Amino acid sequence: MKKLVFRFACFVSLFVALYLLSTIVIYYSPLQFLKTNIPNRKYKSAGFTARRLAEADTTRQVDVLILGSSLAYRNYDTRVFDSVGYKVFTLGTSSQKPSTTYILAKRYVNQMKPRLVILDVNPLLLLRDRPIDVVDILLNSSSSIYDLELIWRETSVMSINAFLLKSLGLTHSEIIEKKEQRNTINGDEYIKGGYVFTDTTNITNTFGLNKELIAQKPTNLQMRSLSCLIDYLETQNINFLLVQSPFNSSVLDFLHLDREKAIQMGENYFAHLGHYVDANNKLDFPKTSFRDVLHLNGKGAEQFSEFLLPIVKEQIGGE
Amino acid sequence: MLFNSIHFLVFFLVIFMIYWSIPKENGRCRNVLLLFASYYFYAQWDWRFCFLLLFSTVLDFVSGLLIANASSKVRKKWWLWTSICVNVGFLMYFKYVNFFIDSFVDLLTTLGFQVHVNTLNIVLPIGISFYTFHGLSYVLDVYFGKFKATGDFVNYALFVCFFPMLLAGPIERAPHLLPQITSTHAFNYHKVVDGMRQFLWGLFKKVIIADNCAPLVNRIFDMPEQQSGMTLIYGAFLFTFQVYTDFSGYSDMALGTARMLGIELMKNFATPFFAKDLAEFVGRWHISLSTWFKYYIYKPAIKANSSTARKYFFVFLIFLISGFWHGARWTYIFVGLIAACFVILALLIRGSAKKIMARSERKNFIPSIGNLVAIGLNLTAASVLSILFRNENLYKTGLYFHGIFTRLHVQWPSYFSLPLAFLIFFMLTIEWFGRYDRHILEKIGMGWPNSLRWGFYLILLLLMALFMPQEQEEFIYFQF
Numbered sequence: 001m002k003k004l005v006f007r008f009a010c011f012v013s014l015f016v017a018l019y020l021l022s023t024i025v026i027y028y029s030p031l032q033f034l035k036t037n038i039p040n041r042k043y044k045s046a047g048f049t050a051r052r053l054a055e056a057d058t059t060r061q062v063d064v065l066i067l068g069s070s071l072a073y074r075n076y077d078t079r080v081f082d083s084v085g086y087k088v089f090t091l092g093t094s095s096q097k098p099s100t101t102y103i104l105a106k107r108y109v110n111q112m113k114p115r116l117v118i119l120d121v122n123p124l125l126l127l128r129d130r131p132i133d134v135v136d137i138l139l140n141s142s143s144s145i146y147d148l149e150l151i152w153r154e155t156s157v158m159s160i161n162a163f164l165l166k167s168l169g170l171t172h173s174e175i176i177e178k179k180e181q182r183n184t185i186n187g188d189e190y191i192k193g194g195y196v197f198t199d200t201t202n203i204t205n206t207f208g209l210n211k212e213l214i215a216q217k218p219t220n221l222q223m224r225s226l227s228c229l230i231d232y233l234e235t236q237n238i239n240f241l242l243v244q245s246p247f248n249s250s251v252l253d254f255l256h257l258d259r260e261k262a263i264q265m266g267e268n269y270f271a272h273l274g275h276y277v278d279a280n281n282k283l284d285f286p287k288t289s290f291r292d293v294l295h296l297n298g299k300g301a302e303q304f305s306e307f308l309l310p311i312v313k314e315q316i317g318g319e
Numbered sequence: 320m321l322f323n324s325i326h327f328l329v330f331f332l333v334i335f336m337i338y339w340s341i342p343k344e345n346g347r348c349r350n351v352l353l354l355f356a357s358y359y360f361y362a363q364w365d366w367r368f369c370f371l372l373l374f375s376t377v378l379d380f381v382s383g384l385l386i387a388n389a390s391s392k393v394r395k396k397w398w399l400w401t402s403i404c405v406n407v408g409f410l411m412y413f414k415y416v417n418f419f420i421d422s423f424v425d426l427l428t429t430l431g432f433q434v435h436v437n438t439l440n441i442v443l444p445i446g447i448s449f450y451t452f453h454g455l456s457y458v459l460d461v462y463f464g465k466f467k468a469t470g471d472f473v474n475y476a477l478f479v480c481f482f483p484m485l486l487a488g489p490i491e492r493a494p495h496l497l498p499q500i501t502s503t504h505a506f507n508y509h510k511v512v513d514g515m516r517q518f519l520w521g522l523f524k525k526v527i528i529a530d531n532c533a534p535l536v537n538r539i540f541d542m543p544e545q546q547s548g549m550t551l552i553y554g555a556f557l558f559t560f561q562v563y564t565d566f567s568g569y570s571d572m573a574l575g576t577a578r579m580l581g582i583e584l585m586k587n588f589a590t591p592f593f594a595k596d597l598a599e600f601v602g603r604w605h606i607s608l609s610t611w612f613k614y615y616i617y618k619p620a621i622k623a624n625s626s627t628a629r630k631y632f633f634v635f636l637i638f639l640i641s642g643f644w645h646g647a648r649w650t651y652i653f654v655g656l657i658a659a660c661f662v663i664l665a666l667l668i669r670g671s672a673k674k675i676m677a678r679s680e681r682k683n684f685i686p687s688i689g690n691l692v693a694i695g696l697n698l699t700a701a702s703v704l705s706i707l708f709r710n711e712n713l714y715k716t717g718l719y720f721h722g723i724f725t726r727l728h729v730q731w732p733s734y735f736s737l738p739l740a741f742l743i744f745f746m747l748t749i750e751w752f753g754r755y756d757r758h759i760l761e762k763i764g765m766g767w768p769n770s771l772r773w774g775f776y777l778i779l780l781l782l783m784a785l786f787m788p789q790e791q792e793e794f795i796y797f798q799f
Contacts, residue, residue, distance in 0.1 A: 001339060004508055011773065015780055022781060033738065034785055129790045155325045157787050 023161055027170065037157040039135055039165065046094045047073055048190040050140035055194065056091055057142060062112045064088040064312060066194075067105060068120030069096040069133075074295040075120070075245045078193030080305035086312065089114075090194035096133040097125055099153055099225035104137075105232060107146045115316040117233055117240040118308075123265050126218035126226070131156040138162040139171050153225075198291045199298045218269065230273050239315055242270045244278040246285045246304060251293040275315075283307060320363040321791065322518075322572040323526050330360070331576065338580055339506050346503040350477050353580070357482040361446070364486075368444040371409070376479045378405055379454035380472055383461045387468035395462060402458045406451050413443055418647030446486040448644060452611055453479045457493040459615050466493045474500050483576040487569050489587040489607035492614065496584070504581030514578030516760040516776075520749075521571025523779050524564035526787045528739075528746055532561035534788065535734045540709050543719040548727030551719060553735065555702040558709050560743055563591070563701075566605070571758060585610070590754040592697050592747070593690070598665035600697045601658055608644070612637045634666075635659045650707045650716055657707070661700055686751065742786065 026034045027041055047070050063086040066072045072092030081088040089112060091104055101119070109117065134154045138147055139162055147166075151159050165171045183190050189197045233240045244266045252262055263280050270276045289300030296304055320326045334356045341348050362369050382402035389395040457478070460466035469475050478497045484490075539546055539554030546554070570587035577584045591603035602609060620633050635656075642655020686694065710716040753759035764772040 001506055001508075004511055011776075014773070015777055018777060018781065019784060022785075026785075036786060037784065037789065131789050152325065155791065156789050157784055158789050 020164065023164060024168075024170065027161075027165060037161055039139060039158070039162045039171070046070070046136075047092070047188070047196050048185070049093050049136050051190050052091065052093075052194045053137070053141040055192070056089065056108055056112075059089055059112055062087045062089045062114050063316060064116045064118060065109065065112050065114035066090040066092070066118045066120060067101045068092045068118075069122065069125055070094045070295060071122060071245045072096070072118075072120040073194050073196050074198070074291065075301050075304055076118070076195065076308070077197070077298070077301040077305040078191060078195040080302055080309065081312070082193070084309065084313075086316075088193055092120070092194070093133045093136045095125070095130065097129065097225070098222045098229055099129070100133045100137065100150065102225045102229040102232065103146055103149050103153060105229055106149075107144070109233070109236060109238065114238065116312060117238055118312075119229070119240060119242050121226075121242050121244055121266070121270050123218070123262075123269050126222040126269065129154075129156075129219050129221050131159045134159045135162040138166055143167070153221075195301075197298045197301070198295075201288055201290060201297055202292055226273065240274060241311070241315060242274055242276045243308070244270070244276075244280065246279045246283050246289075246296065246300070248285075248287065248290045248293050250287060250290075254293065277308075277311060279304060279307060320360060322569065322576070323522055323791065326363075330356075335579060343503045343505055346501075347473065349504075350473050350500060353481065354473055354477045357477065357480040357485060360482040361480065361485055364445045365442070371444055371447075372450060372480060373476075375406065375409065375450060375454055376476045378402060379458050379479070380469075380475045382458050383468040383475075384470065386458065386461050399458060399462045403455065406455055410447060410451050413447055415647045449488050449490055450479050450485060452490045452608075456490070456611060456615065457497075460493050463619075466497070469497060469501075471501070481577070481582070483573040483580075484584055487566070487573070488605075489570060489573065489585045490611050491585055491607070492611070496582070499582050507581070510581065511579050513758075513761065514575040516575070517578065517758040518572050518575030519776060519779060520758065520760045521568040521573075521575060523568075523783060524571065524746060525568035526783050527742055529561050529565035529568060530788045530791065531736070531739050531742070531786065532557050532564070534790070535736065535739075536561055536709070538734060540719070543715065543722050546722060546726075546733065547730060548723045548725070549730055550732040550734065551723045551726075552702075553732035555706050555719075556698065559698060559701045559705045562705065562708065563588075564746065574758065586757070590750050590759075592694055592701075593751065593754050594697055595693050596665040596669065597661040597697065597700055598669065600700070601662050608641060609637075612641060616640070631663055634663060638662070645708075648711065649713050650710055653713070653716075654704050654707045657704060738786065742782075 023038060026038050052073065064081060066076050066088065069092050073090045076088070076090050078088045078090060091108060093100070096104075098121075105117070131154050134150050134156070135158055137150065138159065141147075143166070147163055151163055162171070187198055187200050191197050230240070247262060249259070252259060259280065263278055266278050266280075267276070283304065285296070285300050285303070289296055289303065291297040291300075320330060334352070338349055338352055341352065343349075358369055358372075361372060379402055382398050385398040386395050389398060457466070457475070461468045474497065477500050478491070478493060481491075481496070481500075536554060536558045539550055540558070543551060543554075567588035574584045574586070585607045587605060587607050589603040589606065591600045594600035594603050616637055617633050621630055638655040638659035639652065640655070642651045642653070642658070645651040645654070683690070706719050707716050710719060749763065750759055753761065753763050756762050764775050767775075
């Protein structure tokens with residue numbers, strides 16, 4: 001047994017050293033085909049993740065916490081809620097899956113003590129387990145014990161590499177967003193409370209969606225994580241709403257999906273989990289209300305937030 | 320908890336350390352530890368089904384004792400059939416009830432009746448087909464007097480649910496596994512290291528080949544009507560490699576894990592692509608399932624003087640059941656039937672194939688022309704079956720074949736990945752060199768200096784770290 005432990009320890013040490021070395025070399029090398037699992041050195045978050053997470057770390061006592069993907073930080077205009085006295089924080093990252101939302105909820109719900117949590121849900125985010133949201137969070141957040149939980153839940157080499165590079169201090173100086181501290185990047189403006197405002201419309205970007213995606217089934221990890229998230233909020237006695245944001249008819253055309261079928265799909269996945277609001281039952285926004293095929297622009301976000309306001313008031317009581 | 324996850328690595332390291340730190344005289348403590356570990360492992364999927372597993376275990380344990388102690392043959396038979404009916408009943412309920420409802424409704428609709436029956440919302444307990452067959456094999460062996468019923472519940476329960484084989488086999492038989500569980504094991508350095516090597520190769524096949532094939536296969540099979548004929552053919556071959564590396568990778572990891580704990584599980588794959596004909600190909604694929612059918616259906620039914628027609632009929636029947644065992648789909652049944660046709664055809668022409676077989680018996684370093692022809696035929700036949708196996712219904716299968724024959728032009732297939740093609744070639748090359756061994760890495764590198772051998776293992780691990788896809792895929796056979 002001693003021989004085994006000794007030789008195994010030697011082998012593992014050798015592997016770890018070689019692994020770290022090759023990760024760092026590939027990280028700095030231009031060989032793209034070797035970078036399947038290594039974050040880009042010129043990594044730049046798409047939605048002010050560093051700014052949002054830094055603000056989240058110092059935010060206490062909110063009325064509404066909105067959790068979800070980029071739909072959460074682009075579709076809910078915090079200023080609309082602010083105008084009636086509700087303090088709202090949108091805590092989302094690009095392509096954020098329920099498994100990541102669950103960890104973020106555990107990290108921030110106790111700190112922010114929201115009276116209501118809005119879970120922005122979308123069937124498309126249940127179909128994949130890609131770690132891009134975890135990498136985005138790891139590279140843009142201050143280190144915490146939750147980093148380990150993110151990696152533990154995700155178990156992807158990409159997330160582990162992001163964590164290692166961050167721990168070695170190799171990524172911090174590369175985060176352009178952190179370095180520049182600008183409020184506006186590529187037409188997106190960061191508004192206090194996590195919201196990202198855009199007033200443009202460009203629906204040609206399909207975000208790498210492919211037509212076959214719609215034939216796929218939700219992954220077990222995401223379905224389990226969604227249940228865990230709901231259980232967690234229930235055990236914390238926090239009121240929550242599941243909301244599906246308005247969808248752009250362009251994305252439905254692209255996916256060969258009719259509106260009723262898309263609404264039914266949302267009902268099937270989310271209605272049984274709690275109070276579910278599908279904005280598409282009441283609203284049908286024109287393409288000019290969208291920033292791209294998925295997200296609302298400033299005008300759309302304002303209208304959508306106004307639509308939600310009475311529902312939020314009903315849930316937490318208006319003052 | 321997948322074998323290829325950090326969770327399993329931590330879980331296994333803890334179990335391994337505790338297991339071998341218990342003195343070998345305390346074999347019972349070790350078995351209790353493995354039993355708890357196995358239930359914990361199973362509970363990670365859905366803890367509620369632990370009760371079903373426990374019930375099935377208790378039923379077969381008690382049935383075994385009642386059969387062994389029964390005073391008459393009638394009573395023995397009665398207890399045997401009670402166990403069979405309850406076990407198969409559970410399997411039918413969880414796995415097949417919706418299939419029968421749907422098929423019945425379809426039949427009535429075809430006959431002109433309009434019927435609306437809702438199917439049941441049933442969650443399939445993972446591994447049920449595997450552990451049910453473990454239990455059944457024990458009861459049958461006790462009934463036929465091939466194995467003495469055990470009075471030790473812990474040992475028996477561990478035989479049913481030993482975690483390396485619980486979710487997707489190999490399907491073990493009591494005479495092979497139970498005596499190993501009962502006996503004490505001394506720590507053997509070489510065995511443990513050998514287990515690690517087999518695990519490493521299984522892991523490589525799963526995370527590098529199977530998981531990299533999966534997204535491409537999904538894209539091709541999800542929308543076959545939008546793909547060219549060449550892409551569809553490429554997709555069928557790719558899925559053949561995916562299902563092989565996924566399942567044989569799982570089996571290697573299961574066998575490796577068990578060997579590290581001193582237990583030898585049954586070999587489940589024997590490099591089927593290098594078989595000399597289709598009959599042998601089928602015999603080298605999922606060996607534990609075909610062995611199960613051979614022992615409990617074919618052998619009791621076929622006597623020395625049985626006619627050839629009867630033999631072929633039972634081959635057909637076994638393949639039919641084997642197809643149905645995989646799941647409640649018509650496509651699986653057709654896979655079984657077509658595989659039976661392939662095997663019978665191969666058996667009929669075996670006389671002429673013998674020459675090729677004789678040539679292939681040589682341990683040649685480079686494959687001969689005969690080998691290459693056989694590999695090509697095996698791959699093609701397996702890919703035809705793969706199309707049926709992967710599509711969820713006959714309509715989609717029809718669409719797939721229709722696409723192959725109507726949109727076949729000389730063009731490069733979509734989604735072709737050169738690195739993946741290289742990795743598949745690398746995997747096949749290594750498997751070729753290790754094809755006669757107990758497992759692929761058993762002897763490869765054994766004569767090399769330590770540094771070179773370690774270098775080879777490190778390269779495998781680094782390849783995994785570099786090319787492992789960002790999304791993990793569950794093992795295909797978990798759904799059966």
